[in-house]
Amino acid sequence: MRFLLVILISFFVSFGAVAKEYNVLVGNKVGSNDSLYMRTFMAASGVNYQIQYMPGASSRTALDYLLKNKDKEILMLAVLNLPMNMVMSDDPVPLSSLEWVGSLSGETSVLVTNKQNSKINTFKDLQKKKIFFARSINFSEDIYNLVNSRVGTKFEFVKGYKGRSETLLAIQRNEADVTNSSTAGDGISNFKPIVQMRMSRDPVLANVPSLNEYVRDNETKKIFTFLLMPYTVSHPLLLAPGTSNSVLAQYRKMFDTVVLMPKYKKALADLKLNDSPVSGLELEKIFKSYPDGAKLVKKALAR
Numbered sequence: 001m002r003f004l005l006v007i008l009i010s011f012f013v014s015f016g017a018v019a020k021e022y023n024v025l026v027g028n029k030v031g032s033n034d035s036l037y038m039r040t041f042m043a044a045s046g047v048n049y050q051i052q053y054m055p056g057a058s059s060r061t062a063l064d065y066l067l068k069n070k071d072k073e074i075l076m077l078a079v080l081n082l083p084m085n086m087v088m089s090d091d092p093v094p095l096s097s098l099e100w101v102g103s104l105s106g107e108t109s110v111l112v113t114n115k116q117n118s119k120i121n122t123f124k125d126l127q128k129k130k131i132f133f134a135r136s137i138n139f140s141e142d143i144y145n146l147v148n149s150r151v152g153t154k155f156e157f158v159k160g161y162k163g164r165s166e167t168l169l170a171i172q173r174n175e176a177d178v179t180n181s182s183t184a185g186d187g188i189s190n191f192k193p194i195v196q197m198r199m200s201r202d203p204v205l206a207n208v209p210s211l212n213e214y215v216r217d218n219e220t221k222k223i224f225t226f227l228l229m230p231y232t233v234s235h236p237l238l239l240a241p242g243t244s245n246s247v248l249a250q251y252r253k254m255f256d257t258v259v260l261m262p263k264y265k266k267a268l269a270d271l272k273l274n275d276s277p278v279s280g281l282e283l284e285k286i287f288k289s290y291p292d293g294a295k296l297v298k299k300a301l302a303r
Helices: 033-045 057-068 142-151 164-172 218-227 245-258 262-271 280-287 290-302
Strands: 004-011 021-026 048-053 074-081 099-103 109-114 131-136 155-161 178-182 191-196 236-239
Touching (some): 021 033, 021 057, 033 048, 099 245, 109 164, 131 164, 142 218, 155 164, 164 178, 218 290, 236 245, 245 280
Parallel strands (some): 021 048, 131 155, 131 178
Antiparallel strands (some): 004 074, 074 236, 099 236, 109 178
16 A cells, blocks of 8 residues: 655744745656545635645655654644554554644455455455455455455465555456455445544444454454555544644644635546545544554554
């Protein structure tokens, strides 16, 4: 999974008023979902802004910029998608120290198979025999290797596909049995969903079980609660560590206002982007498990 980061830099004037123009730094390429989400959000907010792109290195450069500037008179707004390679970094992202504004999308990662002719109908079918899993070049196998070892699936990866569109095409062509997709856009409409890669069912897929329903022990539950955070909160907005409570409240109010605007919702629908915002308070609860989760995951992968 890619690490996607957008940083919004705002300079304060006296009494904490925010300047009228925002400089937005996107840790991904033009036209990416991160760019589309941020442009849509900023346009709906009605403020003036300038946008630049900082792709590459899984956006670690942009993240480092965010952390290095935490003690300066600069306010940052980030869109983050936490990947496995950052979770397992020797210098992990201090998520528990960041100030969470809200998430623009809570899209769900889903394992899907061919709707017409696949014999895979339930999660138990993934545990019975070898299952060929189509994966893209940038896709990390670590999470699904842990699903194999901790939950009993039998995934074997079919590698080399350039992106999600190719892995989904592979399923349609029966080149593999399953792949990962999401509830965003048309990600699952033409496929049979088998299991949600999250710890509770997304109401959008109320009849599809979550991975948590097949986890039997507390340690494994803690591991996957931690690992599946990015699949539950896909595009959160955050402020730099040390941001004052008053500023955080101001941005949470801005977030809560924009995500309810009809023009914002229509713009997301036109772009086929998922519209399932998550509040900043809920994000705080989600990311509190970060420190303990990291230790358990490292221990599990070392076995």
